[in-house]
Amino acid sequence: MLRPLPVAYPLADDVLEAFVDLAISLCPEHLSRDGELSPTTTRRRARVYQRAWAALERQIGFRVSEDTVWAMREARQQQEFEAAERTAVRRPETEPGPPLFR
16 A cells, blocks of 8 residues: 655655646546546546556655645746746846837
8 A cells, every 4th residue: 555645745846747747637627527537437547547646656666645746746837937937037226227208
């Protein structure tokens, strides 16, 4: 039996993106193609994605919840945004911008 993923355990980018892709695929709207598929086909598709999720969990050795995946993705996006903000070149306040009207 797999243990739950520790909160501070970082997932590799490719592993996190694989979990995100599976989480998207497991959304009810995606599974049923907005209600166009039969319930039997929808359940069959869900089982395929659930097996892929379980295989990925076995690969990393931890159970991972969908909530954890979304939280980790959001945290990673926030880190990327903050890194971009720190490295952004900013114009000094005293430097005039381009003239609006001539």
